[in-house]
Amino acid sequence: MSRPAASPRIETAGETGLAVRRAARAGRDGLTVGRAPGHVQANLVVLPERFADDFAAFCAASPAACPLLGRGETGAAGLPALADDLDLRTDLPAYLVHDGGTARRVGDLRSVWRDDLVAFAIGCWFGAEAALRAAGIRLRHVELGIQGPLFRTDRPAASCGPFAGPLVVSMRPFAAADVETVVSITAGLPRSHGAPIHAGDPAALGIRRPETPDWGEPLMPEPGETALFWPCGLTALAAVEAARVPFFITHAPGAMLVTDLLEGDCR
Numbered sequence: 717m718s719r720p721a722a723s724p725r726i727e728t729a730g731e732t733g734l735a736v737r738r739a740a741r742a743g744r745d746g747l748t749v750g751r752a753p754g755h756v757q758a759n760l761v762v763l764p765e766r767f768a769d770d771f772a773a774f775c776a777a778s779p780a781a782c783p784l785l786g787r788g789e790t791g792a793a794g795l796p797a798l799a800d801d802l803d804l805r806t807d808l809p810a811y812l813v814h815d816g817g818t819a820r821r822v823g824d825l826r827s828v829w830r831d832d833l834v835a836f837a838i839g840c841w842f843g844a845e846a847a848l849r850a851a852g853i854r855l856r857h858v859e860l861g862i863q864g865p866l867f868r869t870d871r872p873a874a875s876c877g878p879f880a881g882p883l884v885v886s887m888r889p890f891a892a893a894d895v896e897t898v899v900s901i902t903a904g905l906p907r908s909h910g911a912p913i914h915a916g917d918p919a920a921l922g923i924r925r926p927e928t929p930d931w932g933e934p935l936m937p938e939p940g941e942t943a944l945f946w947p948c949g950l951t952a953l954a955a956v957e958a959a960r961v962p963f964f965i966t967h968a969p970g971a972m973l974v975t976d977l978l979e980g981d982c983r
Contacts, residue, residue: 731751731752732976733752733755733799733975734799734801734976735752736748736751736752737799737802737808738801738807739809740807740808741806741807745971746809747862747863747971748842749842749862749863750858750861753846754847755843755975755978755979756798756839756907756975756978757842757973757974758798758838758839758972758974759837759839759949760804760808760966761835761836761952761956762804762966763833764832764834764963765790765834768790768834769877770876770877771836771955772784772836773877774873774875774879774952775836778874778883778951780909781883781884781949782839782951783838783906783909784837784838785907785977786798786836787837788804788836790831790832790834795837798975798976798977799976805825805829808972808973810822810823810968811823811824811966812965812969813828814957814961814964814966815962815963816962816963825965833965836952837973838949839907839909840908840972841888841948843905843979844901844979847902847904847905848901851901853894853901854891855888857888857935862932862935862970863932863933864888865929865931865935866885866930867884867885867929867930868883868954869883869885873951873955877959878959878960881958883951884930884947884953885913885921885923886909887926887946888935889935889941889944891940892941895915895942895944898912899911899912908979909947910947912944913946913947915942915943915944915945918945931950932970953966
């Protein structure tokens, strides 16, 4: 899967989810890291209806990695529970269309949308950023304008119907003195993946080359920092790929659906 270039850091104080979506609708590409602080961001997975119930069950069985924020009606391009003014075909900065085992990056979905498709929104760690920044926690990935590294682990995810695969995690480094606060804050945000599942040596998760992530960009801990690992919504992507679903759609890496929900709505 291709990795987008890092986006320059932009000042986003006071930005809304609607503003991010309208910018994407107008053709703006780029990562959503740091955008619309305090607004819940989501992974997008769009599948043919015949796979929808099994996929929903997979998410329900993997609530830390795949906290389900919304499921659309068959053929519908909106998710009213997440935003009133939302068109899933145009309102993310970029998408990946997976067809016959290959993926291509596109700016909108109008030419490929089908009446049998069902959309799922899965919580994203980006939704925890505002709470951490409000507590004075340094977020180096936001400073750099990157999403940070994501890895397949050697831990299995749940298995439901054709869906199974490895647990995928995100990693972000924090000052060792801040770890307890980071854990406490994120534990209160279960629909943004909750508390980290591991701290320290990535080898404990079967990650042998932390400098070469499966997705995202390398971000190694500096002296005095500790690596923290969270379950990641890309667990769903790994399961859909393993199920060999012939046609499906996801957000492009780091180009999330930014909703109208606020972090406090998902505690």
